[in-house]
Amino acid sequence: MMARPPPDPQYILRGVGAAVNTLYFSCNRPDPPLLFSGSTKGAVHIWNLNTRRPEKVLEGHGGSSVIWVNTLSRETVLSQGRDMRVCLWPLSEGRGGEVCDSLYTGSVGFCQCSLLSRGPSSSLLAYASEQMEEVKVMELPSNVPVCSLKPDKKLGMVMCLKIWQPDAGEGPLLVAGYEDGSVLLWDVTQGRPLSSLSAHPEPVMCLDFDPGRQRGVSGSAENTIRSWALDGQQNLQQQESVELLNPGISQLQVRGDGKILAAAGWDHRIRVFGWKRLKPLAVLKCHTDMMLSVTFSDHADPTKRLMAAGSKDQRISIWSIYNQN
The missing domain is CATH 2.130.10.10 (YVTN repeat-like/Quinoprotein amine dehydrogenase)
Incomplete structure (x- = not known):
């Protein structure tokens, strides 16, 4: 039997206008599922995954690269920039806007x-x-x-x-x-x-x-x-x-159910492994430059889990892979 070909992405998010350093899902909420992305131009895009468009763009790092994004109790967005600060943004009506607090990391x-x-x-x-x-x-x-x-x-x-x-x-x-x-x-x-x-x-x-x-x-x-x-x-x-065939890994993430591992490669590819024994499962190709980030959604329904990957080519690919109950 021939191996099943690797899947294509469900869709591509465009419009960041810079390399995509970091990604973070927030799906278990009464509002639409969200994806946060941080770019090399210092912006945090908040993507509505129902409309597949950004609801808000947060800019508080003076153009310095954003390298990490997360949420605090689902009410606050955290963004870490190369301006040596972690910024806190209120995630309320209108999805934030102004920095409400910041921490200097140095x-x-x-x-x-x-x-x-x-x-x-x-x-x-x-x-x-x-x-x-x-x-x-x-x-x-x-x-x-x-x-x-x-x-x-x-x-x-x-x-x-x-x-x-x-x-x-x-x-x-x-x-x-x-x-x-x-x-x-x-x-x-x-x-x-x-x-x-x-x-x-x-x-x-x-x-x-x-x-x-x-x-x-x-x-x-x-x-x-x-x-x-x-x-x-x-x-x-x-x-x-x-x-691996080619050197260089930007990011690794184990999915929350402990079944698969994703790797963002310098060779423009996303590799997926079985987490138990590091068995190679798929090599995903859709980007034209170095992969910088990969993350899995936190969706409570295992059949709706997504994977997102960000690249230096300024695009974000959204995937549905190996989802089982």
Whole structure:
């Protein structure tokens, strides 16, 4: 039997007018499902996925590249720019408009923030600080500092990070990738590293972590995606890896159901893998330049889950792939 050909995108969103650095879905809401995109020209587009048009364009980073977008309790948009600020926008009638608050990070790098919701009125924001090897964690919306995480060894700049709350009930954990190729696991409550792993020979460009499987994945400028896991003693252990035909990964994301992994490649392609064993499932081609971002929707109905991918070619592709009950 011949393998089924890769699917085409459901549709393409155009009109950003710049490379698309970052994407974030917000679908489980009474309003229309939304997709947020951040561009290299400093704009955040809020896309209505029913009309497939932007409802609002937020510009508060002085033209500096937006590298991360998220929402806080569905009432506030967060955007991180290369102007060294995280801006907060009210997501109300008219979908926001003016910055209501901002946080100075001091970071000149490309490390994206990570957000952990702790309930309707409290979240933790992890971000790279002006000391480039340091990660700071702050409680929102109170802006109270929680901790500072700085390695004892010289690992270089922090490149990517992810914060999450373990099911066991202990304090939050955070994993960070560094310029020397290391991945470190941090105990946020105690502010100390628990374990480390030499994951890549080059800087760790991107990572994601699946708390359900206690397993993470990372990519770099090389042509290898590597997975790793936590054992019972909170030690990072190398697991499967997969070699790609072409080098360079901009972003990795594990879908919320823990079944598939998507990779945004420098070779203009989106690769999809089975998350359990990193089995290649599809190579998706529709863009004409480097892929910069990929994300999955948070839709409660598994048959309506979407994947979005953003490229340097200024377009956003929307896909429906491997959706099952």
